Amino acid sequence: MTQTLQDRLSDYAAIAADLCVDAVALVPGPNFTRALNHSFMSHERPFLLVIPANGPPAALVPNLELGSWDQVGFDGAVFDWRDQDGYDTAFAALTAHLAISSLAVEGQVMRVFVHHALKAAQPDLRIVDGEREISGLRMIKTPEDVAALQAAIDISERALAHTLETVRLGQSETSIEQVLIRALFAEGAEDLSFAPIVAAGDNSARPHAHARADYAVQAGDALLLDFGARKHGFAADITRTVFLQHATDEAQEVYDTVLRANLRGHAVTRPGVTAHDIDDAVTGVLEASPYADRIRTKTGHGLGRNVHEAPYIMRGNHMALPAGTVYTNEPGLYDIGNFGVRIEDDVLITETGSTSLTRFPKELTVLPC
Amino acid sequence: MTQTLQDRLSDYAAIAADLCVDAVALVPGPNFTRALNHSFMSHERPFLLVIPANGPPAALVPNLELGSWDQVGFDGAVFDWRDQDGYDTAFAALTAHLAISSLAVEGQVMRVFVHHALKAAQPDLRIVDGEREISGLRMIKTPEDVAALQAAIDISERALAHTLETVRLGQSETSIEQVLIRALFAEGAEDLSFAPIVAAGDNSARPHAHARADYAVQAGDALLLDFGARKHGFAADITRTVFLQHATDEAQEVYDTVLRANLRGHAVTRPGVTAHDIDDAVTGVLEASPYADRIRTKTGHGLGRNVHEAPYIMRGNHMALPAGTVYTNEPGLYDIGNFGVRIEDDVLITETGSTSLTRFPKELTVLPC
Numbered sequence: 001m002t003q004t005l006q007d008r009l010s011d012y013a014a015i016a017a018d019l020c021v022d023a024v025a026l027v028p029g030p031n032f033t034r035a036l037n038h039s040f041m042s043h044e045r046p047f048l049l050v051i052p053a054n055g056p057p058a059a060l061v062p063n064l065e066l067g068s069w070d071q072v073g074f075d076g077a078v079f080d081w082r083d084q085d086g087y088d089t090a091f092a093a094l095t096a097h098l099a100i101s102s103l104a105v106e107g108q109v110m111r112v113f114v115h116h117a118l119k120a121a122q123p124d125l126r127i128v129d130g131e132r133e134i135s136g137l138r139m140i141k142t143p144e145d146v147a148a149l150q151a152a153i154d155i156s157e158r159a160l161a162h163t164l165e166t167v168r169l170g171q172s173e174t175s176i177e178q179v180l181i182r183a184l185f186a187e188g189a190e191d192l193s194f195a196p197i198v199a200a201g202d203n204s205a206r207p208h209a210h211a212r213a214d215y216a217v218q219a220g221d222a223l224l225l226d227f228g229a230r231k232h233g234f235a236a237d238i239t240r241t242v243f244l245q246h247a248t249d250e251a252q253e254v255y256d257t258v259l260r261a262n263l264r265g266h267a268v269t270r271p272g273v274t275a276h277d278i279d280d281a282v283t284g285v286l287e288a289s290p291y292a293d294r295i296r297t298k299t300g301h302g303l304g305r306n307v308h309e310a311p312y313i314m315r316g317n318h319m320a321l322p323a324g325t326v327y328t329n330e331p332g333l334y335d336i337g338n339f340g341v342r343i344e345d346d347v348l349i350t351e352t353g354s355t356s357l358t359r360f361p362k363e364l365t366v367l368p369c
Numbered sequence: 370m371t372q373t374l375q376d377r378l379s380d381y382a383a384i385a386a387d388l389c390v391d392a393v394a395l396v397p398g399p400n401f402t403r404a405l406n407h408s409f410m411s412h413e414r415p416f417l418l419v420i421p422a423n424g425p426p427a428a429l430v431p432n433l434e435l436g437s438w439d440q441v442g443f444d445g446a447v448f449d450w451r452d453q454d455g456y457d458t459a460f461a462a463l464t465a466h467l468a469i470s471s472l473a474v475e476g477q478v479m480r481v482f483v484h485h486a487l488k489a490a491q492p493d494l495r496i497v498d499g500e501r502e503i504s505g506l507r508m509i510k511t512p513e514d515v516a517a518l519q520a521a522i523d524i525s526e527r528a529l530a531h532t533l534e535t536v537r538l539g540q541s542e543t544s545i546e547q548v549l550i551r552a553l554f555a556e557g558a559e560d561l562s563f564a565p566i567v568a569a570g571d572n573s574a575r576p577h578a579h580a581r582a583d584y585a586v587q588a589g590d591a592l593l594l595d596f597g598a599r600k601h602g603f604a605a606d607i608t609r610t611v612f613l614q615h616a617t618d619e620a621q622e623v624y625d626t627v628l629r630a631n632l633r634g635h636a637v638t639r640p641g642v643t644a645h646d647i648d649d650a651v652t653g654v655l656e657a658s659p660y661a662d663r664i665r666t667k668t669g670h671g672l673g674r675n676v677h678e679a680p681y682i683m684r685g686n687h688m689a690l691p692a693g694t695v696y697t698n699e700p701g702l703y704d705i706g707n708f709g710v711r712i713e714d715d716v717l718i719t720e721t722g723s724t725s726l727t728r729f730p731k732e733l734t735v736l737p738c
Contacts (some may be wrong), residue, residue, distance in 0.1 A: 041563065041577055043677040044477060044670070064665045067575040067705045083667040084648075084684050105481055108413060112484050113476035116498055129485055176552075185551045194410065195560060206436040208410055279453075296433045298452040301413070308412040317455045336436045 005073055007341070008035050015104065015133045016053035017282035022100035023052040024130060025118075029109040030305035031134055033233060036072045040065060046087050046114050050098060060094045080138060097355040102280050104130025124298060132310065139310050140324035145347060148232035149303070149326060152193070152358055153346055155229040156236040157360045159183035169219055169369045173198045173211035176223075184229045193228030193235035193307045200224070205340035206243065207297055207332065219245035219369070223338040228307065235307045237328050238358050239344030242365040254291055254333050254341050255364050261285035261331035262343045262362070265299060269329075269347055269354035275317035282331050283315070291333045294340075300328035303346055326357070374401045374442055377404050378420050384473065384502045385422035391469035392421040392488075393499060399674035400503055402602060405441045409434060415456050415483050419467060429456070429463045429688025459489035501679065508671060508679050509693035516718060517601035518672070518695060519726055521562070522715055524598040525605040526549040526729045528552035538588055538613060538738045542567050542580035545592075562597030562604035562676050569593070573610065574709035576666055576701065588614035588738070593707040598677070604676045607696050607727050608713030611734040623660055623702050623710050624733050630654035630700035631712045631731070634668060638698075638716055638723035644686035651700050652684070660702045663709075669697035672715055694718040695726070 012024040012035065026032045026049045028042040040047060048060040055220055057076040061069050066080055072260035077097055081090035095118070103118070107129035118125055141149070162183040177198040184192065199209035200217040204224040217223060221244045241258075243251060264284040279299040286295050298314035301307075303326045311319050313327050321327070325348070332342030345358040378454040381393040381404065393416045395401045397411040409416060415618070417429040426445040430438050435449055443666055450459035466485070470485070476498035489495055510518070536545055540627070546567040553561065568578035573593040586592060590613045597605035610627075612620060622657040634651040648668040655664050667683035670676075672695045680688050682696050701711030713728040 008584055039579070044681065066577045067665075067703065068577055068579075070705075083681070086685075107482035110481045112474055112481060112496075113500060115481050115484065115497060116476060127481075129482060131482060178557075181559075182551070182554045185547075185554050188371055188547075190550075191561065191564060208437055210408070210437075255703045296436075300628060312413065312452070316455075334436065336439075360721045 005036070009057055011137055012051040012134065013053050014336070015130065015137070016051065019104050019128065019133060020128055021053070021102040021104045021126075021128060022097065023050050024104045024134060025050045025110070026106060026109045026134070027114060027128070029106065030107055030138060030309070031109065033236065033305060034138055036074070038068070039152045039233065040068065040073050043187050045089075046117055048094070048114065050094070050103070052098065052100060058094060058097055060090050087117060088120065091117050095122040095125065098319050100125070102126040102128065104128050104134065107131040108135070130152065135310055138304050140322055141304060141326050143349070144302060145234060146326070148234040149236065149346065152189075152229045152234050152236035153232035153238065153357050154191050155184060155187040155231060156227065156238050157358065158187045159229065160225065160238070160240060160360060163225070164242065164367060167217070167244070167367055167369060168284070169222065170216045172199055173215055173217065174213040176217070177211040180225065180227060184227070187229070189229035189231065191230040193230050193237055196225065196227035198225050200244070201339060202337055205334040205336050205338060207334060207340070217244055220248065222251060222341060224340060224342055225276065226344065233305055235303065235305070237303055237307050237344065237346060238360065239330055241341045241343065242361060242367055244367055245369050247364065247366055251339065252364060257286060257289040257291055258331050258333055258341045258343050259362055262329055262345065264354060265329040265331070266345070266347065266354060269349060271323040271349055272320050275311045275313045275319050275321060276315050278329075279314045282329065286331055286333060294333035294335050296334045297330075297332060300330045300344070302327050321349055323349050323351045374405070376404075378426055380506050381420040381503065382422050384499065384506070385420065388473050388497065388499055388502060390421050390422070390471040390473045390495075390497060390499070392467065393503060394419045394479070395475065395503070396483060397562045398469045398475065399507060399678070400475055400478065402674060403507055405443070407437070407441050408602065409437065415460075415486055417463070417483065419472070421467065421469060427463060427466055429459050447695060456486060457489065460486050460704065463495065464491040469494070471495040473497050473503065475503050476500040477504070503618040506675050506677055508678060509691055510673060510695050510717070514603060514673060515695070517569045517603035518605065518715065519599035521558075521598045521603050521605035522607065522726050524553060524556040524558050524600060525596065525607050526727065527556045528598065529594065529607070529609065529729060532594070533611065533736060536592065536613070536736055536738060539585045541582050542569055542572065542584055542586065543582040545586070546580040549594065553596070556598070556612065558598035558600065560599040562584070562599050562606055565594065565596035567594050569613070570708060571706055574705050574707060576703060576709070576711070586613055589617065591710060593711055595708060595711065595713065602674055604672065604674065606672055606676050606713065606715060607729065608699055608711045609729060609731070610710045610712065611736055613736055614738050616733065616735055620708065620731060625653060626658040626660055627700050627702055627710045627712050628713045628731055631698055631714065634698040634700070635714070635723060635725060638718060640720065641689050641720055644680045644682045644688050644690060645684050647698070651698065653699060655702060656719070663702035663704050665703045666699075666701060669713070670700045671696050690718055692718050692720045
């Protein structure tokens, strides 16, 4: 069942052939981890795996990583370089060895200094952005991938339950955030998917708000928590919005609108649905409400080793989504200066329909505090 | 005392002038955060701040970030774009507005898809790598920066002390790692500087090892912990290597060699010393030992908002280091298949010499377990 390294590298060779380029290059990040079944850091050091359409792969490896690289079971050519010597010679040796004229790279992962080093070593090398095809290999999740995501989500939901039990009026957003972070690790998180968003009152209207140390949460506030645990290399991403002590009529109507949009997204999700169709259904509910001017985002994004990955759930993306796709269904309404509501689930497309991997309750919740 | 947004943007305008380019572009990351005094996420969305050598700045902002962008106090032109529309039009409008012909970017931060979007909008735009100059502005730490680093380091050292008290023979590396991570957040970490390295026995010989769930730590093992807390946006980075129950004569000699190298680094550090001179002194101690073939890394790197940043402490880097520089002094000896030792301090260059911000004891420690 499990793919071998050779099988996985063949996937990228096939992409090179499909894109009519001579090879695919990967740098440390989610595709690199998937290809090698081993994660590496990069920082200031270039680190490159090149898989030609035809012929054996090759790699450019920082010397200090050779001890870890030995664990990968790679049998292609390896060009290592030491900090003191710099990497120009290794790039020159790699490109001479490969003798290619075109290369597809991960545009959302590779940084410009690696692009420049490749061009310096081989000025006529044609570099194209193969992000969509390369990262597209991660779109259909294996059963092992789904199990890892579910573990990350279960940890996240337990941490959220604990956090909501401890919220009290007068707390700062940062103190609530700290409770949440500690709960995530106490529940078994390996890392955070991203710096959590814990935002109350007017701050909840900023989709990527930062928690404030100098704002005390008040009765009537919306409290939005958007966060996730990382487990076995996969990232959960869940949002719930609750209200403190009471919710105004407007808040209840807005919440109901967002919840209906979210439920509509679940209802239309089945194998073969397009990303466009999901966003159209979800955003359509928001647009039909009195709060259409508070729409600020698309419906969601794919979820896996990266918090944001293909498919992007938005109008205009007519990609049909197969079983095994996991995406975030996260409609929101944001009234700048007033408050925002977002409800985010992680949805798996199954052979027969869909299932929500997030199961945390979504009915309007007013914390007694 | 504190710089205004205008002051900080002027720093980048001056760099553009120095580099003989028309403007500097920043993308979300440590320089962006320094410039705006506000951190933003990017993910799949391009987000760009352009500071011309002459004239007002401009920005390309994802629409959903406008609510957060309002907090920045930016008064230049803003070109926003929505997910559903894509960003090509915004790039075209931005480049038409700027009317520049050359641009310096952060090669270690900007990803290739942004580079491609700029070139698509303006094919004749000359893009140069200004990483060294742009990130160089972060090299000299302000008193506020140093206070944040010290807070991150203090948290890290308390977490380490707690973790070492709990280590027992037979534990897995991953279980020790979990204790460490929970302790970091319990002590007040906002985030991890990076996924910690907790490696025993032969795994300690891999400079960037991953903790293993299936290895039980044994008497005689070296146990290497390399990790850090992030606080107020700044990242600690500390390594200690201890031994479990006993240390062989070889282990003691290797440890003593690494410690002497580390102490030599402290001894030569004063304002005006070059990165080359520090590495030469530290690595010289290792080279003069019987273990010279176990050297695998340079002495260290700058530390601040990024875990790895300028200055890189290695031979050949003849940059003189001024007061306010913080770098990691982290010599190590790695015998692949056997064991490794690394001792890492975070060193601040002061007006009169240097001080170690890390103060965790460094004498050879054998845990009783």
